[in-house]
Amino acid sequence: MLLSDFGRFGFDPFLEMRRMQEEMNQRLAGLSAGAGREFPPINLWIGGDSVAVTAELPGIVPEDVDLTVRENTLTLQGTREPRTEDEKSVWHRRERAYGSFSRTVQLPFRVDPERVETRFANGLLEIELHRPEADRPKKIQINS
Structure with a gap:
């Protein structure tokens, strides 16, 4: 089967590869920035x-x-x-x-x-x- 035959069957391998690449880029960006989630x-x-x-x-x-x-x-x-705070406030934990x-x-x-x-x-x-x-x-x- 030729690569060009995939389009006739409704499957685009390049679309799936781009989706996987985007997902990996997002995961790696999250690790490098220290972010837990988007x-x-x-x-x-x-x-x-x-x-x-x-x-x-x-x-x-x-x-x-x-x-x-x-x-x-x-x-x-x-x-x-x-949120606006007064000057006397000191953060104990800030996650948001x-x-x-x-x-x-x-x-x-x-x-x-x-x-x-x-x-x-x-x-x-x-x-x-x-x-x-x-x-x-x-x-x-x-x-x-």
Whole structure:
């Protein structure tokens, strides 16, 4: 079987290699920076015609978050501002990071940027991204 034959069967080995490389780069970047996890943590669910994403953003208001979609890529970025403190306070432990954050996620298919629904409550951002009608799989009847 030739390498060019893989496209006919719906498998792209280069796509899988790029995904693995991106995952390794993210893991190595986390080790070198001393970070335990990426921020914000996300969950992603795939439905037939949409993708649902949740992101945990404690202490952040919706106005401090930018959400962009392009083709099959979702980017979530913003800033977490530190709490103001009085001069007499001395930190005993500080685990929550502050400052700018950015998280880019590759989605399993292209999404329609005009059909994105968002909800934000109690520090949880919920995003539903719908697949364009033209990209949805269509059942083809086989004539004999």
